Amino acid sequence: MLRKLIKHEFRATGRVMLPLFLVLLVTSVGANFSARGMLDTRYKVLDVLGSLLVMAFAIAIFGVCVMSVVLMVQRFYKNLLQDEGYVMMTLPVSVHQHIWSKLIVSAVWFALTIVVVCLAACIVAFDVGFVQELIQGFRELFRELSQYLNAYYAINGTVIILEFLAICFVGCCVMCLQFYAALAMGHSSPNHKMAWSVLWFFALQFATQLLAGSLLALLDESWLHHLLLAWTEGWHLSGTAATQLMMLIVILGEVLYGAVYYFLTTWFLKKRLNLE
Amino acid sequence: MAILTCKGLSKRFGGTQALDQVDITIEPGRIVGLLGPNGSGKTTLIKLANGLLTPSEGEIRICGLVPGKESHACVSYLPERTAIPTWMSVTQLLDFYQDFYADFRRDAAEEMLAHLNIPPKQRIKQMSKGTREKVQLIMVMSRSAKLYLLDEPIGGVDPATRDYILSTIIGNYNPDAAVVISTHLIADVEKVLDDVVFINQGRIMLQASVDQIREEKGMSVDALFREVFKC
Numbered sequence: 019m020l021r022k023l024i025k026h027e028f029r030a031t032g033r034v035m036l037p038l039f040l041v042l043l044v045t046s047v048g049a050n051f052s053a054r055g056m057l058d059t060r061y062k063v064l065d066v067l068g069s070l071l072v073m074a075f076a077i078a079i080f081g082v083c084v085m086s087v088v089l090m091v092q093r094f095y096k097n098l099l100q101d102e103g104y105v106m107m108t109l110p111v112s113v114h115q116h117i118w119s120k121l122i123v124s125a126v127w128f129a130l131t132i133v134v135v136c137l138a139a140c141i142v143a144f145d146v147g148f149v150q151e152l153i154q155g156f157r158e159l160f161r162e163l164s165q166y167l168n169a170y171y172a173i174n175g176t177v178i179i180l181e182f183l184a185i186c187f188v189g190c191c192v193m194c195l196q197f198y199a200a201l202a203m204g205h206s207s208p209n210h211k212m213a214w215s216v217l218w219f220f221a222l223q224f225a226t227q228l229l230a231g232s233l234l235a236l237l238d239e240s241w242l243h244h245l246l247l248a249w250t251e252g253w254h255l256s257g258t259a260a261t262q263l264m265m266l267i268v269i270l271g272e273v274l275y276g277a278v279y280y281f282l283t284t285w286f287l288k289k290r291l292n293l294e
Numbered sequence: 295m296a297i298l299t300c301k302g303l304s305k306r307f308g309g310t311q312a313l314d315q316v317d318i319t320i321e322p323g324r325i326v327g328l329l330g331p332n333g334s335g336k337t338t339l340i341k342l343a344n345g346l347l348t349p350s351e352g353e354i355r356i357c358g359l360v361p362g363k364e365s366h367a368c369v370s371y372l373p374e375r376t377a378i379p380t381w382m383s384v385t386q387l388l389d390f391y392q393d394f395y396a397d398f399r400r401d402a403a404e405e406m407l408a409h410l411n412i413p414p415k416q417r418i419k420q421m422s423k424g425t426r427e428k429v430q431l432i433m434v435m436s437r438s439a440k441l442y443l444l445d446e447p448i449g450g451v452d453p454a455t456r457d458y459i460l461s462t463i464i465g466n467y468n469p470d471a472a473v474v475i476s477t478h479l480i481a482d483v484e485k486v487l488d489d490v491v492f493i494n495q496g497r498i499m500l501q502a503s504v505d506q507i508r509e510e511k512g513m514s515v516d517a518l519f520r521e522v523f524k525c
Contacts, residue, residue, distance in 0.1 A: 022393045030381065097379075104377035108344050109394050110367035208307060289348055293341075 019111045023119035028126075030097070031089055035127055038085055039134045042078040046138035049075035053142060053149075075142065079135055086131045090124040091197050099205045103293045113287045117280065121194055128190045174258040181265040188272045195279035196222055202283045206290035226275060295358060297322050297441045297472040298343060302352035305338050305496075312338040313496040315352070320472045320489075322440070327483055327515070328476040330493035331523055336476040337374060339493070340445045343474075344371050357440055367395070370439035374446040374476075376426045378433065380419035384412055391433050402466065403436035424455055431459055435466040442473040448482055456482050480516040490515055492522055 052068035098106055098116060106116065143149040200222055204215025236242040255263065298320040305313040313335045320326055328336050341347045342354050345361030356365040378387060384407060391398045407414070410428060418426055431447060444463065448456040456479075464486055467473050477483055490507065492499040499522060504515055511518055 019394070026390060026393070029386065030379070033381070101373075101375055101377045102379050104346070104371070104373035104375070105379070107346060108366050108369070108371050110363055111394070112363045291346055291348075293346055 019109075020115045020119055023111060023115055024122055027093070027119050027123040031093060031123060031127060034085065034089055035082075035130070038078075038082050039130070042075075042082050042134060042138050043141065045071065045075040045078040046141040049142045050144055054145060075138070079138065082131055082135065086124075086127045087193075089127065090120075090194055091201070093124075094120055094198050095201055098287070099201060099211075099293070103291075107287075107291065107293070113284050116287070117198065117283055120198070121191060124194050125187065125191055129187070171258075174262070178258070178261060178265065181262065181269070185265060185268055185272065188269055188276070192272050192276040192279065195276050195283065196226075199279040199282040199286075202286035202290075206286050206292050208292065211294075222279070230271075296320060298354075298356055298474070300339075300352065300354045303339075303342065303349055303354050304351040305335075305342060305347060306350045311496050313342070316493075316496070316498055318491060318498060318501060320441075320474065322470055322472050324488045325467075325473045325475065325486055327480070327487040327490045328474055328493060329478065329480055329490055329515070329519055330499075331478055334493045335496040336493060337445055338496075340371070340443050340474070340476055343441075343443055344369065367397075368440040370434045370437040370442045372431060372434040372442070372444040372447055374449065376423070376430055378418055378426070378430050380426075381417065383415055383417050384429065385414045387418065387429070387433065388414075391436070395437055397438040399436045399438060403432050406432045406436070406462065406466075424451060427451060428455070428458065428462075431462055435462055438468045438471075440468070440471050442467055442471060444473065444475045446477055447475060448477060448479055460486055480519045484515045487515065492519065494523060 048071035052071040096102060097120075143153075196219065200219035201215045203218040204213075205211045207214040237246070296319045298318065300316045300318045303313055303316040303318075304311070316335075316339065328339065330336050338347065342349055343356060343361060345365065354361060357368050359365040379390075382390065388400055388403060391403070392400050404414075407429070410425070410432075412421075412425065412429065418429065421429065434442065434444070442463075447459050447463065451459065460483065463473065463475070475483055475487070484504070487504050489501070489503050491501045507513070507515055507518055513521075
């Protein structure tokens, strides 16, 4: 059933995201033409047109990024908590499957948005003089660096980049879950459901920051600080190992926050659902 | 085995008692009218049966199951409002129901849609309110469910559409199933009912068969309803 939910979720979201991706790619071609000559022309009309094309490209990038987030929130709200909820919440599927389908599809659109934006940037940069020079400069920089790099740094560097990407990806999923939790909690109220949802979102944000801040404060000259020092006594971590450990702790922390939001969302949808 | 049973079922919303110690048993093969004035608790009872609300006290079971993922597979539910996704075309909606319900009879749905001259490519949002309600009813009645829960199926539609809706219900429900029709428009549904449940202020006032009412009280269900709920 999860597979079917995902299929219909892609159907519902694809009709918005795919045309937007197409618009972004078309505007990137326009921006490329503009960068390759229209802006330097002596004809005023072409100059203005070139500027407009670059502006359209910038707006398209902004639109695609914003829309992927808006769509993620809007699908959860409209599909599960508004009128469509009467159909969706009476399907022979569990609340967990509903949330996972929304989460997976949103995460795929986030990832695709990054890919398409990068692709659009490549299209804009294609055969443009100064960009070619910039790329050449980077190539030389990497060639110089590679002389001093050995396999240890190459592998660790790649792992750190992958961990950084994992942090970003898990962070996006946690952001989705925070929106879902706030909406589920707000919509359990009898009145002013959206106002309550906004309030809950900021309350969750505040609680998260308070907790993270308190944890950081505890790490500085406190019982936790001494406990960790005693625990890690005898450890001899290199700089890269310590960085990787730190990144893993951050990912773990994100997963933990995500789990709390996930629990809140499922609990409120199961026990406190209150469709109008 | 009873298809729907409620034992001491209560639901409170803050200080408001929406349902109070409701005991009902609905057997298969019966068309039951859940009758009561506005705000009497009809929709709350149907929402509880669908797992859209959780009881404050007591229990409700559908085919012996607590409302949830498993019970949803044997219940066909028509909400009081149009809830089908409006961005879908008719074909996409048929795909959707076919994907999720093993008992969905696509050929029956397509036949009913063709009878109403609804093009398969048409999007739900391009339809009038009345047509949307008919499409939603067709989807609900095209399932071979064990229990049909129809919340105000004839509320807010013209008399011709009312006749169409009632004939669709009678002509398409699974004869081994139970049908619960919630309404306050008694005169229109009386002719199709086997049993009635009168509900007021969250309490069951009466549960009897239509024949029993006619024989014992010597009046129609509509007349009895007017007498019981006289203001």
